[in-house]
Amino acid sequence: MSEHLAAVAETTKLARVLGISDPTELDFLVDLPPAAIREYRERVTDRLFDRDTKRLKGIAAASKIVPVALSSKMAERAFGPVLCAAVASAVEPHRAVDIAKNLTPRFLAECAVQLDPRRTADIIAAVPPKMVTDVARELLSRGDHITMGRFVHVVPEPALRAAAPVMSDPDLLRIGFLLEDKTAIDRVLHIVADRVAGVIRAAHEQSMWAEGIDLLDSIAPHNRAWIGDITAGLGGEVLDALITAVAELDAWATLLPITSAMSEHSLRLFAERPTVHDETVLAAIMDAALDGGQWVNLLPLASHLPAEQLTFIAARVGDQDDDRLGDLIRDAHTAGLWSAMIPVALALNDDNRRRLAGLPVMGEPEVLTAIITATADHDLWSQVLPLVDALPEATKPTLASLIGDLTREQLLSAILTASRGDNIHTLVDIALAQDQQGRARVLDLIDGMDDIEEFLSALTPDTPNVVWEALIQVRAEIPARLLTLLAERARELGRDDDAGELEPIAAAAH
DSSP: OOHHHHHHHHHHHHHHHHTOSOGGGGGGGTTSOHHHHHHHHHHHHHHHHHTTHHHHHHHHHHHTTSOHHHHHHHIIIIIHHHHHHHHHTTSOHHHHHHHHTTSOHHHHHHHHHHOOHHHHHHHHHHSOHHHHHHHHHHHHHTTOHHHHHHHGGGSOHHHHHHHGGGSOHHHHHHHHHTOSSGGGHHHHHHHTGGGHHHHHHHHHHTTOHHHHHHHHHHSOGGGHHHHHHHHHTTOHHHHHHHHHHHHHHTOHHHHHHHHHHSOHHHHHHHHTOHHHHSHHHHHHHHHHHHHSSOHHHHHHHHTTSOHHHHHHHHHHHHTSOHHHHHHHHHHHHHTTOHHHHHHHHHHSOHHHHHHHHTSGGGGOHHHHHHHHHHHHHHTOHHHHHHHHHTSOGGGHHHHHHHHHTSOHHHHHHHHHHHHHSSOHHHHHHHHTTSOHHHHHHHHHHHHTOTTHHHHHHTOOTTSOHHHHHHHHHTGGGSOHHHHHHHHHHHHHTTOHHHHHHHSOHHHHHO
């Protein structure tokens, strides 16, 4: 939860302890650390409970010699809810529950308001599910979500399951916001998994996005993917409202971990929303990414943004100095996110792309391996070849060995992609830098291509001389058919000298 939202939740609970009916009267405290507000609330609670400890223990001891039925009568008619709540922690749990069974849900609800869960967890854990349900119904009829939230973490799962049906979707949202122990949210989600869509929809329909965003912030990492997918599946109107609320609350540090866990389909739906494309929103997202530790959570989203927005993201990345840019690359590499980093790198302007390619981290064999592996696995050759073209010459041997490790299908995909773009020279240069066995494999693959004309047509008047020189250098290894076709293509381009060098010996003699 953001510090502000956590402070709001804490001041709401503090107002209850202090007997203040309107929590906004404590808004002057929301700039304080939430932990400090909670510590103060607990100290106030301790002071209230501990001031008459000796007397309360005496009352609890006396209750042991009085029949349960009589103790129940005395509790409701003589002691009242405040005294009963104070005495409860000094009574043996099972006896306290036996007494409670004879009390009305209304009176039990009034007692619950006064109880301190730190002192009565054993009693709450022993309360039968039906009694928990009855008390929950009574509390909710009063709109008392504070008391509900304070006890969820000490209520056993069977009792929570029994009580869940009496809670509406907005009730669940409010209770989740006011949970005393936020780690309990995942247990609640497990119990009401089929209602999560309704809870998120309630956040939208009742303008309770602060509570909804708090829920997203509180869930464990293993729950992010399905929660994110459910949210994306609720439609563009809900997504737009969520994005707007996150922007207003500056809660991108909460939402980006959710989007990064989404499925490809859900993330695409999110990235398509016009509300994400606004430059003010994108700037806030980049602030969270670059300054708020959310860089690796941004990358999956960035790779799905339209070209204009991706360029905006890349420009902010390109503004970083070399050390910071190297750190961003290292973080992406460590997180295994090259398939998302590559589109960002391609969206850099030429100067920044070459600056990135020249950084020391980009020359590390394990980084180059990860780049080529991600490229082959996700068929990103059209995006990677311009980046590879910018890499220093010293990386060529490593890249050549990596090309040799590709499967036939991956290598063919690389060749076809290069043939259809402006980077055939990049691939040819690296492929021919392999050892003889590797070169033979590539040349045989090209020779056997069904659409070899597409490869040949990629050799244009603008193809660098180094490509022709490399082909001539390995002419003895080139299959005869391919050699003939390369010679013909060179002659078509007016490169008669190259054509003469490439023509098969028999043809040249003739």
